Amino acid sequence: MPLLELVNIRLALQEKTILDELSFQVDSGDIIGLLGTSGSGKTSLFRMINLLQSPTQGTVLYRGKDTLTYQPTTLRREIGYVFQKTYLFGDTIKENLIYPYQLLKQEPDFQEITDYLAKANLPQDIITKKINELSGGEQQRIALIRSLLVKPHILLLDEVTASLDEENTLIIEKLILDQHQTRNVTILFISHNTQQAERLAQKILYLAKGRISFYGNKGEFFERGLNNE
Amino acid sequence: MNDLSLAMTFSLVLLALFLSQKNKIGLEKELVVGSIRAVVQLTLIGFVLTYVFNLNNYALTTLLLVLMVYNAATVAAKRGQGIDHILRIAFTALLASLVITLGTLLFFGAIHYQPSEVIPISGMVVGNSMVAAGLVFNSLRDKFQHRRDEVEIKLCLGANAKESSVAIIRETIRTAMLPNVDSMKTLGIVQLPGMMTGLILAGLSPMIAIKYQIMVTFMITGAVAITTFSASYWAYKSFFNELEQLQ
Numbered sequence: 290m291p292l293l294e295l296v297n298i299r300l301a302l303q304e305k306t307i308l309d310e311l312s313f314q315v316d317s318g319d320i321i322g323l324l325g326t327s328g329s330g331k332t333s334l335f336r337m338i339n340l341l342q343s344p345t346q347g348t349v350l351y352r353g354k355d356t357l358t359y360q361p362t363t364l365r366r367e368i369g370y371v372f373q374k375t376y377l378f379g380d381t382i383k384e385n386l387i388y389p390y391q392l393l394k395q396e397p398d399f400q401e402i403t404d405y406l407a408k409a410n411l412p413q414d415i416i417t418k419k420i421n422e423l424s425g426g427e428q429q430r431i432a433l434i435r436s437l438l439v440k441p442h443i444l445l446l447d448e449v450t451a452s453l454d455e456e457n458t459l460i461i462e463k464l465i466l467d468q469h470q471t472r473n474v475t476i477l478f479i480s481h482n483t484q485q486a487e488r489l490a491q492k493i494l495y496l497a498k499g500r501i502s503f504y505g506n507k508g509e510f511f512e513r514g515l516n517n518e
Numbered sequence: 519m520n521d522l523s524l525a526m527t528f529s530l531v532l533l534a535l536f537l538s539q540k541n542k543i544g545l546e547k548e549l550v551v552g553s554i555r556a557v558v559q560l561t562l563i564g565f566v567l568t569y570v571f572n573l574n575n576y577a578l579t580t581l582l583l584v585l586m587v588y589n590a591a592t593v594a595a596k597r598g599q600g601i602d603h604i605l606r607i608a609f610t611a612l613l614a615s616l617v618i619t620l621g622t623l624l625f626f627g628a629i630h631y632q633p634s635e636v637i638p639i640s641g642m643v644v645g646n647s648m649v650a651a652g653l654v655f656n657s658l659r660d661k662f663q664h665r666r667d668e669v670e671i672k673l674c675l676g677a678n679a680k681e682s683s684v685a686i687i688r689e690t691i692r693t694a695m696l697p698n699v700d701s702m703k704t705l706g707i708v709q710l711p712g713m714m715t716g717l718i719l720a721g722l723s724p725m726i727a728i729k730y731q732i733m734v735t736f737m738i739t740g741a742v743a744i745t746t747f748s749a750s751y752w753a754y755k756s757f758f759n760e761l762e763q764l765q
Contacts, residue, residue, distance in 0.1 A: 365674055365676045372667065388672075392675060392681060
C-alpha cells in the first residue's frame with residue numbers, strides 16, 4: 290500500500306482551477322522533488338496534503354484512508370509541513386522549540402533539542418536568544434527543527450532554502466537527508482533549483498498549470514530535459 | 519435645577535455650532551440632529567421608565583432587560599461582521615455577563631429586583647459589555663486576518679483550533695479589558711464617573727455616592743471580564759471549519 294495516494298484531485302479556489310486530474314502515489318521513504326513554474330499549484334498541493342485545504346474533488350489517501358476522515362491534529366502530526374516563509378512565533382527560540390512537546394503533552398527533551406541543534410550546525414546557546422536576533426538561515430533551521438520535533442512520517446518542505454545562501458542551503462539539505470536515513474522520513478520538497486532537486490530527489494514530480502506533466506525517476510527527468518519546459 | 523436653567527444649557531450646543539460653522543468643520547447639521555435626538559430619546563425613555571417603575575412588574579422588567587441585551591448585541595455584532603453566528607455569540611456573551619453580574623449583586627443584597635434599581639444597573643452593565651464585545655470582535659477579526667501564517671504553522675505542528683489561537687485569544691482579552699482596567703486605576707484622580715457625579719448633583723452625600731460608585735466599578739469590571747472571555751472563546755471557533763482549517 291502506498292504511504293500517500295492522490296486520486297483524481299481537483300482543487301478550485303474562487304472558481305479558479307488550481308489543480309486538476311491529479312493522481313500519483315508516494316511510497317514510504319521516497320524523496321520527491323516537486324518542480325514546476327510559479328503558480329502551477331505546488332503550494333496548494335502541499336496545503337491539501339496537510340489538510341489545510343480540502344480538495345474540491347477527488348481523494349487524498351494516507352495509509353489507505355481518506356485524509357478527510359482523520360482527526361486533523363493526528364494527520365498533521367504525521368505529515369509535517371515547513372512553509373517557504375519562515376515564521377517563528379512568540380519571543381524566544383526556546384518557546385518555538387518546546388512548543389511541539391507542549392502540544393504532545395510531554396516534558397521538553399532538551400537532549401533531543403541539543404542533538405538537533407548540533408546536526409543543524411547551530412550553537413547550543415541559540416535557545417536563549419530572541420527570534421529577531423537570528424539570521425534568516427538560522428530562523429529557517431529552527432523552523433525545520435520545530436517541525437522535526439513532532440516526529441512526522443512525511444515532511445513537506447516548501448522552498449525552505451529559497452532565500453538562503455549556499456552554506457545554509459547545504460546544512461538544511463544535510464539535515465533533511467539525515468532524517469530520511471535515520472528515521473526513514475518520506476520527503477516531498479518544492480524547489481525552483483534544479484541542482485538541488487538533482488542532489489536530493491529520487492523522483493521528480495513536475496507540475497504545469499495544475500496538472501502533472503512528469504512523475505518518475507530523477508534520471509529520466511533530467512535525461513529528457515523536462516526541467517526546461 | 520429648574521426647566522429654564524436646563525434650557526439655557528443649550529447655549530453650550532450653540533457655542534459648538536458657532537465654532538463648527540466658523541471653522542468650516544461641517545458638523546452643524548449633525549449637532550442639531552444629535553441634540554434634538556438626545557432630548558426626544560431621553561424624554562421618551564423618561565416616560566417609559568416612569569411607567570415601568572410605577573408598574574413594578576417582574577415580567578415586564580425582565581423583558582426590557584432582554585431587549586436591552588438584544589439591542590446591544592446587534593451593535594456589538596456590527597464590529598464583527600463576517601464572523602459566523604456573530605449576533606448569537608454577542609447576544610449570549612452579553613446575556614451571560616448580565617445574568618452573572620446582576621445575580622451576584624442580587625445574591626449579596628447590594629440591589630433589589632425592582633425596575634428602579636435593576637434597569638439603570640443593567641444599562642451600565644450592558645453598555646460597558648457591549649463596548650468590550652465590540653473590541654473583542656474587532657481584534658479577533660484583525661488578528662486572524664493578519665496572523666494567518668502563525669495560526670496555520672501551529673495547525674501544521676498538530677495544534678487544534680484552540681491551541682493555534684490561544685495567543686490571539688489572550689491578546690484580544692487584554693485589548694478588550696485594558697480600557698476598563700485603566701479607567702479603574704484613574705477613578706477619583708483623573709475622572710469622577712458620571713453616576714457618582716449625578717448622585718452628588720442630586721444632593722446625595724459624596725461618601726454614599728462613592729459606595730455606589732465602588733459597587734458599579736466592580737460590577738463593570740466583572741461584566742467586562744465575563745463578556746471578553748466568553749465572546750473570545752466562542753467567537754474564535756467561527757474562524758475555523760470542522761476540519762480545523764482557517765476559513
